[in-house]
Amino acid sequence: GKTFVVTGVSSGIGSDTAKLVRLQGGRVIGIDRHVPALTLDGFVQADLSTPEAIDAAVAQLPAQVDALCNIAGVPGTAPVDLVARVNYLGLRHLTEALLPRMPEGGSVVNIASILGAEWPQRLEAHRALAETAGFAAGQAWLAAHAVSQERCYQYFKEALIVWTYTQSQKTFLARGIRMNCVAPGPVMTPILGDFVQMLGEERVQKDAHRMKRPAFSDEVAPVVAFLCSDAARWVSGINLPVDGGLASTYI
Numbered sequence: 001g002k003t004f005v006v007t008g009v010s011s012g013i014g015s016d017t018a019k020l021v022r023l024q025g026g027r028v029i030g031i032d033r034h035v036p037a038l039t040l041d042g043f044v045q046a047d048l049s050t051p052e053a054i055d056a057a058v059a060q061l062p063a064q065v066d067a068l069c070n071i072a073g074v075p076g077t078a079p080v081d082l083v084a085r086v087n088y089l090g091l092r093h094l095t096e097a098l099l100p101r102m103p104e105g106g107s108v109v110n111i112a113s114i115l116g117a118e119w120p121q122r123l124e125a126h127r128a129l130a131e132t133a134g135f136a137a138g139q140a141w142l143a144a145h146a147v148s149q150e151r152c153y154q155y156f157k158e159a160l161i162v163w164t165y166t167q168s169q170k171t172f173l174a175r176g177i178r179m180n181c182v183a184p185g186p187v188m189t190p191i192l193g194d195f196v197q198m199l200g201e202e203r204v205q206k207d208a209h210r211m212k213r214p215a216f217s218d219e220v221a222p223v224v225a226f227l228c229s230d231a232a233r234w235v236s237g238i239n240l241p242v243d244g245g246l247a248s249t250y251i
């Protein structure tokens, strides 16, 4: 089987992804700040918000990683700096550290959000941020281009999509490694309460009602697993919505 590294493994989408790919014969090394309740093939407890902690975690990971599922994330009710660190800068740092350990055919899946759909409006900024080399350089760029608390979650999901697009071109052509995003709509996990706080009850209810209900995390996990599988070997540089069609109702 393949070796998967799954972040955010202790809850929600990460937990269901780990369960599924293990059932399918994969070996899963999880990373989270909280110890998971589920059985894994390995677990590294780490706070994915600093490059030092990420490097320490990377040192404990296997020499070959076939798939990296970047699922850990914090809501926009967290401080802007933490949202930047966990949802973007740290994710990028971990990915860059693991890419050299990935063989041809390897896959990286990043969890974005349908809330990251407005990136074309800020493409220049997201491209410039994507071009910063490393965690500290990214932070320095952000210090000069402040992001508001109100939009920080959306902003860093947008930035993640643009980074995934630009990186996937390089990693696929040079090394045959695919990078894709999955963009869920509302999912029934502990984070959903924070989204209500972030966006307002009305917006979240409206979105959930359009689709009749939020998604369950085990409806997102199979899509992540598919993108990591060889069946998806010609799928690279996309952002795949898993929202029951919600995004299409916005037009």
Ligand code: NAI
Pocket (backbone or CB within 6 Å): 007, 008, 009, 010, 011, 012, 013, 014, 031, 032, 033, 034, 046, 047, 048, 049, 071, 072, 073, 074, 075, 086, 111, 112, 113, 114, 183, 184, 185, 186, 187, 188, 189, 190, 191, 192, 195, 217
């Ligand atoms: P969740 O809150 O159930 O799981 C998030 C996991 O990430 C937790 O286990 C948490 O401990 C871990 N985590 C957070 N910060 C960390 C850090 N600094 N270091 C290590 N681990 C950390 O949430 P859910 O819903 O499973 O979220 C997974 C991803 O899906 C996130 O990136 C989120 O932004 C995204 N998403 C969720 C949606 C939803 O409605 N639930 C909608 C769209 C995107």
